[in-house]
Amino acid sequence: MAKTYDYLFKLLLIGDSGVGKTCVLFRFSDDSFNNSFISTIGIDFKIRTIELDGKKIKLQIWDTAGQERFRTITTAYYRGAMGIILVYDITNERSFENIKNWIRNIEEHAASDVERMIIGNKCDIEERREVSRERGEQLAIEYGTKFLETSAKANLNIDEAFFTLARDIKSKMEQNEMRAGGSSSNAGRVNVGGTGTQKKSFFSNWSCSLL
């Protein structure tokens, strides 16, 4: 049987508490929106499969599990991430300024070739805007990333953000495939949670199941 996708990308959402990371995630994965602010509980990751240039791409998008609240995101969160969306709130100057800190964090802990993108969320609340679009664009240029203003509530640019990032990862990946090399070999990686991991060994028919 064929795989149901061609690529699997692990993406992360990062940014200050309350900028709408979880809302962006839910808008993209479930096309739903909930206005009330609840610090993220019980959200691990969400999955949506998209199609780009005839390739099926499975996006596995991880939420911070609220660990950004005291800047205590585990370094393990960054492992294996291929793309990171940095989120700030256009009605919150502080969250915009903190993007720099988050980028420093990424440089410290994520793979050096991770694709990044900055989005200014809540762009539907124009009357409370504190960060102009130009400043957002400027910051993105400074760090050499793409930029979009989004609204999870009004469903503005959310799909575009994820599609753009996925496209960038895909083209980088296809280039790398030609060059090969880079990170340690993926061969031989074991996921202990998988169910079909029982390999036949010569011991298995003697099944020694004491413990």
Place this chain on the structure above:
Amino acid sequence: MDEKLPENVDVVVLGTGLPEAILASACARAGLSVLHLDRNEYYGGDWSSFTMSMVHEVNENKITPLTTEQIAEISKIHVKENEKLIELGNREVVENIEMTWIPRDSDEKSMKEKLEEMGQMRRFSIDLVPKILVSKGNMVQTLCDSQVSHYAEFKLINRQLCPTETKDSKIQLNPVPCSKGEIFQSSVLSILEKRALMKFITFCTQWSTKPSEEGRQLLGEMADRPFSEFLAQMGVGETLQSFIINTIGILQPRPTAMSGMLASCEFMDSVGHFGPSPFLFPLYGCGELSQCFCRLAAVFGSLYCLGRPVQAMVKEDDRITAIIANNERINCRHVIMSPRFVPEDVEIQKNEKIERVVFATDKSIKVVEKEQLTLVNLASLRPEAAVSRLVEVGFEACTAPKGHFLVHATGSSCGGDEKSVESIAERIFEENEVVPYWKMSFTANSMKFDTKRLGANIVVAPPVDSNIHYSNVIEELEDVNLRDFSVDLQESDVDLRDSIVDLLDAGVDLRNRSVDLQDPGVNLRDLVVDLRDPGVDLRGSDLDLRDSDVDLRERDPGVDLRDPGVDLRNFCVDLREPGVDLRDPSVDLRNPGVDLRNAGVDLRDPSVDLRNPGVDLRNAGVDLRNCRQIFCSTWPDLDFLPRAMKSEEEEESEEKSEEKEENAEETAENQ
């Protein structure tokens, strides 16, 4: 970012080492509110993995005890009349740390500069406690049960080396064959030995499934004798004896006949589970595991705050009532702490000193074509010591830059310097032309305390230990009686968001919902007022309203539910009937028919705000005591996760198994 810490939680966890992280995640998953604190800026405490730049910074990080003025100040603000302030300790779990860059003649530029220039310092992951996972061991089981396995990846320890001293006193490193193929291809064993080995394996397998009378008797008699004696009895020659003992000795140093047999069986059972080797190593180092459990705890609502001073505890009678951290008071009902935090005046019951040395090299101790994850049992070279081993992990394990390795030496101390694991490692390096460019050495203290007098509601997590596996840690954690925690749940504000599973298990079946709690006809909020009255014991009464001759219809509007004779459990209100107003005397409360247990309210329905349910379950008679499923195989179901998420996970695992099948087919074809 200076958000305030919460004022009240169920559990405060001090230290983010692996055992504390597992306990925190268990508590969070059981629905308790958890605040997890660490004085360090990083996760993992004494179980951490560091990058090369971090490891040098951490060394300079010292915590000073509180001054008398500080204690007086804290006491004045935070401690009530009947309470006592107890300063938390800062035990030296890791001590005598020394780190050096070793200059080498062959380097034009120092390796430090070279690595810094290339930005490779952060590619190191230097474990304080390097361990391996046994494929069928309880750590792997815990990872699977808790689904923390989602967060981590592993690689097989694909090479075990067994050193022997040759006549010219050189150390020869022989690969230990694990699988059938490897045994037959091995050049270390003669054909006769191979046959004897296979015979022994067969015996083990039989013994563990249905032991023959003979085998049982033999082991019964010899259980506590050395394993080697037992092997000799089995007709295993000396070379093979030492070979077997060295191989399983990594799991069970100095085995007796019984412990040796158990270890042999565990070893063989794990072979082939994930691949030819029975052992796994976590990518990016063992420190990842504590972080992964912390993430699980966070996903279930645990709050994380690192890099803050954690100063003292507040005690009333024999219970800790609060923690003072960052000069804030956090009231709590339970405290879990790593050994590091145990107050200085508590006596150490037992302390095992573990000698640790880490080398950074740019050549493997035994070069082969493909990079390996290597385990070397040094027991044969240090027979007096209980623990002596090397673990070599590099780029393949994501713990070093490409072409580099970390060699971890671990040993219990014995005899003089020339017998230390460090000196043996250095001999191995020299003989194999490996020149380390960096070295760190320290002593780890595996401390146990008598904490009974410290407080009735304190759990001290297991310390770091010298075993190569995690079995003992998990076993000790399973012994931690978390059930004690949940007894108090009845008195606490139960957070319904996470305890739904437990309510289901309690016999209240809320799943088949037909009642809309928001239906204006049913006024649950008014019912609550009466239930909350502390004087009502709705559980203890044995009066059944149905059989009583009290006709509620003839009473005033506003039936007094506080009447101690009312047994609400058998109350049988038909909540499904629209427009019921419990205060309305016209309701026939005697009417049997509503069993709330079958009423099936779907608490997963997002329209019901469970965080503010209005219904106070504290005294409602739902006994949560017996439904806490906290550990290991009894992790609660993930039923209450959004359905979409679950199906995706399932879908994913299906896909994975499909891939596996595919791969299997491919290999079959290739053959």
